[in-house]
Amino acid sequence: MTATDPALTALAQGWCALSLLHGRIEARVERALQAQHGLSVREYGLLDVLSRQHNGEGGHLQMKQVADAVVLSQSATTRLVTRLEDRGLLSRYLCPTDRRGIYTNVTDAGLELLEAARPTNDAALREALDEAAKNPELAPLVHTLSSLNVPV
Numbered sequence: 043m044t045a046t047d048p049a050l051t052a053l054a055q056g057w058c059a060l061s062l063l064h065g066r067i068e069a070r071v072e073r074a075l076q077a078q079h080g081l082s083v084r085e086y087g088l089l090d091v092l093s094r095q096h097n098g099e100g101g102h103l104q105m106k107q108v109a110d111a112v113v114l115s116q117s118a119t120t121r122l123v124t125r126l127e128d129r130g131l132l133s134r135y136l137c138p139t140d141r142r143g144i145y146t147n148v149t150d151a152g153l154e155l156l157e158a159a160r161p162t163n164d165a166a167l168r169e170a171l172d173e174a175a176k177n178p179e180l181a182p183l184v185h186t187l188s189s190l191n192v193p194v
Contacts, residue, residue, distance in 0.1 A: 067170040074166035079159040
């Protein structure tokens with residue numbers, strides 16, 4: 043492929059549209075979560091991911107798995123966990139079978155904040171997608187997301 047190859051151009055245009063859609067959604071959700079709950083999108087995402095863990099053997103995520111789930115580097119994830127831990131929303135503890143492993147749990151206060159913020163997140167997401175659907179460049183992506191039968 044060359045820089046003027048039509049397939050490359052279409053791919054690049056698709057990537058730009060996807061990036062634009064993501065940016066608009068993230069900005070809308072960020073403003074709503076910050077204004078109403080004092081949470082960033084990343085903080086909300088981390089609380090959400092960690093709240094889905096379950097207790098028991100094999101039910102915890104290693105920090106690398108958490109970093110992958112929230113799409114951050116391990117060091118950025120550690121800083122994020124520390125910030126939320128300082129706010130009393132998360133707690134960390136050593137793995138009982140592997141003292142090198144550190145697990146993170148959402149505290150009751152973190153779960154309460156997450157549950158309060160979930161409708162705000164969902165409404166902002168829906169608003170962002172509805173707005174994007176009006177843009178001819180973004181409408182096909184919104185349609186594709188809607189056709190995945192994944193609740194948004």
